[in-house]
Amino acid sequence: MIEAAAERLRGHVRETPILTSPFLDEIAGRRVLVKPECLQHTGSFKFRGAWSAISALSDAQRQRGVIAYSSGNHAQGVAFAAAQHGISSVIVMPSDAPQLKINNTRALGGEVVLYDRANESREEIGEALASQRSLTLIRPYDEPLVIAGQGTVGLELARQTADLGIEKADVLVCCGGGGLTSGIALALEGHAPGLRARPCEPQGFDDVKRSLATGHIQSNNAASGNICDAILTPQPGQITFPILNRLCAPGLSVSEEDALRAMAHAFLRLKIVLEPGGAVSLASALYRADEIDGDAVIVVASGGNADPEVFGKALEYLT
Amino acid sequence: MIEAAAERLRGHVRETPILTSPFLDEIAGRRVLVKPECLQHTGSFKFRGAWSAISALSDAQRQRGVIAYSSGNHAQGVAFAAAQHGISSVIVMPSDAPQLKINNTRALGGEVVLYDRANESREEIGEALASQRSLTLIRPYDEPLVIAGQGTVGLELARQTADLGIEKADVLVCCGGGGLTSGIALALEGHAPGLRARPCEPQGFDDVKRSLATGHIQSNNAASGNICDAILTPQPGQITFPILNRLCAPGLSVSEEDALRAMAHAFLRLKIVLEPGGAVSLASALYRADEIDGDAVIVVASGGNADPEVFGKALEYLT
Numbered sequence: 001m002i003e004a005a006a007e008r009l010r011g012h013v014r015e016t017p018i019l020t021s022p023f024l025d026e027i028a029g030r031r032v033l034v035k036p037e038c039l040q041h042t043g044s045f046k047f048r049g050a051w052s053a054i055s056a057l058s059d060a061q062r063q064r065g066v067i068a069y070s071s072g073n074h075a076q077g078v079a080f081a082a083a084q085h086g087i088s089s090v091i092v093m094p095s096d097a098p099q100l101k102i103n104n105t106r107a108l109g110g111e112v113v114l115y116d117r118a119n120e121s122r123e124e125i126g127e128a129l130a131s132q133r134s135l136t137l138i139r140p141y142d143e144p145l146v147i148a149g150q151g152t153v154g155l156e157l158a159r160q161t162a163d164l165g166i167e168k169a170d171v172l173v174c175c176g177g178g179g180l181t182s183g184i185a186l187a188l189e190g191h192a193p194g195l196r197a198r199p200c201e202p203q204g205f206d207d208v209k210r211s212l213a214t215g216h217i218q219s220n221n222a223a224s225g226n227i228c229d230a231i232l233t234p235q236p237g238q239i240t241f242p243i244l245n246r247l248c249a250p251g252l253s254v255s256e257e258d259a260l261r262a263m264a265h266a267f268l269r270l271k272i273v274l275e276p277g278g279a280v281s282l283a284s285a286l287y288r289a290d291e292i293d294g295d296a297v298i299v300v301a302s303g304g305n306a307d308p309e310v311f312g313k314a315l316e317y318l319t
Numbered sequence: 320m321i322e323a324a325a326e327r328l329r330g331h332v333r334e335t336p337i338l339t340s341p342f343l344d345e346i347a348g349r350r351v352l353v354k355p356e357c358l359q360h361t362g363s364f365k366f367r368g369a370w371s372a373i374s375a376l377s378d379a380q381r382q383r384g385v386i387a388y389s390s391g392n393h394a395q396g397v398a399f400a401a402a403q404h405g406i407s408s409v410i411v412m413p414s415d416a417p418q419l420k421i422n423n424t425r426a427l428g429g430e431v432v433l434y435d436r437a438n439e440s441r442e443e444i445g446e447a448l449a450s451q452r453s454l455t456l457i458r459p460y461d462e463p464l465v466i467a468g469q470g471t472v473g474l475e476l477a478r479q480t481a482d483l484g485i486e487k488a489d490v491l492v493c494c495g496g497g498g499l500t501s502g503i504a505l506a507l508e509g510h511a512p513g514l515r516a517r518p519c520e521p522q523g524f525d526d527v528k529r530s531l532a533t534g535h536i537q538s539n540n541a542a543s544g545n546i547c548d549a550i551l552t553p554q555p556g557q558i559t560f561p562i563l564n565r566l567c568a569p570g571l572s573v574s575e576e577d578a579l580r581a582m583a584h585a586f587l588r589l590k591i592v593l594e595p596g597g598a599v600s601l602a603s604a605l606y607r608a609d610e611i612d613g614d615a616v617i618v619v620a621s622g623g624n625a626d627p628e629v630f631g632k633a634l635e636y637l638t
């Protein structure tokens with residue numbers, strides 16, 4: 001399915017490069033290879049899964065349109081992929097999502113429906129709207145076509161690391177519901193078995209790390225209240241968790257301050273813009289070096305839709 | 320020479336991608352294709368020319384080391400390329416260069432010698448040190464091997480635009496002494512004759528634009544005093560100007576405010592970090608649209624070594 005998704009994505013997705021800096025290597029104590037998915041269309045890897053799912057719809061489904069619920073990056077990915085396919089999209093977003101993500105989703109052609117993250121269930125709202133309007137629901141992670149699309153990051157990584165002569169390394173992946181991490185893990189299983197995916201999360205929202213440690217799905221206590229808004233999902237998915245559990249090495253978690261500091265280093269050394277939830281993988285490489293194995297580490301920097309205020313906060317670590 | 324430089328650079332330089340955003344297209348009124356050389360090693364295209372020149376030295380020359388004068392980006396490019404070749408470098412930098420560039424040049428292995436941009440000539444200082452210590456001087460732009468290295472940007476653009484089906488377009492290039500612009504113009508002449516290079520400069524420091532308009536080398540009145548520090552050269556080079564004069568379409572110039580605003584849009588829409596001097600090309604595409612021809616415009620965003628304070632200033636345009 002990942003290879004089929006790569007075929008459908010060809011010519012529509014950006015193959016993101018590998019970026020490096022001797023300054024980052026020095027902090028991490030090993031080679032750091034960063035795959036900047038912030039440079040993907042709509043500023044995050046989510047465009048891959050959205051395109052994968054929408055491009056696989058039947059003509060009848062496309063005519064009726066799609067719906068998605070998302071804290072913002074999946075929203076933009078689905079809205080843009082839908083617009084590119086010439087179809088309509090409804091996006092259910094939390095009212096406390098960064099204003100930038102809400103505005104962008106609208107500007108990209110999505111019809112935005114807001115909900116209260118603390119008291120309402122986006123799943124229920126999304127599924128109700130989907131059935132009322134006969135829309136196809138594109139789930140953010142617990143959907144095989146979406147996982148397959150995100151897995152194309154892993155196919156690219158397998159080629160890129162082979163070109164660089166890297167056969168064995170940890171691959172750090174920012175992890176919310178586990179769509180990106182499980183997709184990458186599946187792609188690496190087939191194409192680069194020496195690379196192992198490791199989910200990275202914010203401290204206090206490390207449901208995947210705890211689920212992997214116990215072998216059973218664990219939930220977070222809170223639904224919001226962390227700067228890494230893009231990856232605050234309540235628990236790993238029913239489809240993603242068994243994949244993560246079978247293929248991933250232990251999870252890593254970092255503080256909000258570590259995420260902001262990693263954003264500052266990405267600005268200074270790689271010239272890329274990361275959002276906090278897209279920087280927890282780089283933060284893990286830089287500040288959890290003793291939990292990582294090998295001479296090189298691969299970092300999937302998953303998104304860059306940072307509000308200017310939050311980015312300014314990160315830059316304060318440099319002055 | 321450009322093709323030979325591309326051979327020497329293979330495996331050492333990054334092929335930078337092409338980035339786009341529907342939001343930028345809307346402002347510019349045409350498709351905007353951005354080649355982000357800020358993602359190059361050391362944060363600017365200058366690494367290409369530096370590597371091209373150093374990789375062509377004889378063993379005896381390498382043993383004695385190299386020297387360069389630079390406002391900062393050529394400095395970092397030469398220091399890093401020299402270190403990668405295992406040779407020493409002396410870098411003559413203006414005392415008012417951004418502190419970040421001075422620090423980085425030292426950290427990359429360069430021996431930094433500071434001078435007063437208003438009262439001293441970097442050319443004289445550079446040539447005196449070169450002869451005292453038998454160092455090979457690597458000029459920032461008026462040097463065929465350096466121009467050939469920068470020209471590899473044009474070779475990549477020729478391939479990338481052909482893949483995108485673009486045969487005719489203006490190519491906007493941030494221009495100081497003209498090394499990058501002349502190198503790109505030469506590469507396009509041979510490989511994509513429908514693309515024409517156009518130098519972009521800060522208002523008040525538009526020596527190249529005026530030189531092209533009059534057909535003779537013109538100088539700037541001031542040597543400093545503009546936020547676009549990377550491209551404040553006194554006049555086009557003796558080698559670069561005849562190339563620019565033969566191949567380039569008219570120059571474009573933008574205000575400091577336009578450069579900062581373009582940096583903000585690059586942050587928001589492309590998730591890349593540009594410095595003011597690396598953003599004048601994007602600023603020209605966005606704010607000088609009526610001086611540009613065609614359905615698409617290509618923007619070479621040449622560098623991203625922005626001080627955090629300056630970047631913060633650019634972000635203020637978003638809030």
